[in-house]
Amino acid sequence: MRTFLVVALGLTCALQALAADMPPKPVRLGLCAACHGETGMAQIPGAPNLAGQKLDYLRKALKDYRDGSRDVPLMRAAIGPVSDADLDQLARWYSAQTPPPQAAGQP
Known part of the structure; x- marks a missing residue:
């Protein structure tokens, strides 16, 4: 029982530390998320x-x-x-997101 409690406490602390590292969701995320996804995975073809x-x-x-300086009218608008x-805030949010692992065999 003691081992279980120690492991549970360790996992709880680890999860809290991970959550503390995640920046708060930006207020202006909505328009970005329409193309780039809320977690940074593109929602439309051509969006990185x-x-x-x-x-x-x-x-x-x-x-x-x-x-x-980057002349992309859609992005500027x-x-x-x-x-x-x-x-x-937007840069911190997207840089903190974890991309999915690459599928085996993909370049």
Whole structure:
């Protein structure tokens, strides 16, 4: 019985630590999720998966779309006048998501 309690306590602590690492869901996630999925897995053909991308890459890419450095009208319209804080929340959210494992035999 003691072993069971020790294991249960350990799992509880581990799950709480994992949950603490997950950033809060961004308020502006809705429009992004329409194409990229709430967990960063694309919902439409041609939209890239964002789950697990590097935080700095996502942060820069979002700023570049917003500021027009990356000339993709759809992304610029979707992002609109978003603050740096909102962009940071989105980047943190998607970088913290776990992409599904690659199927065996896929490049």
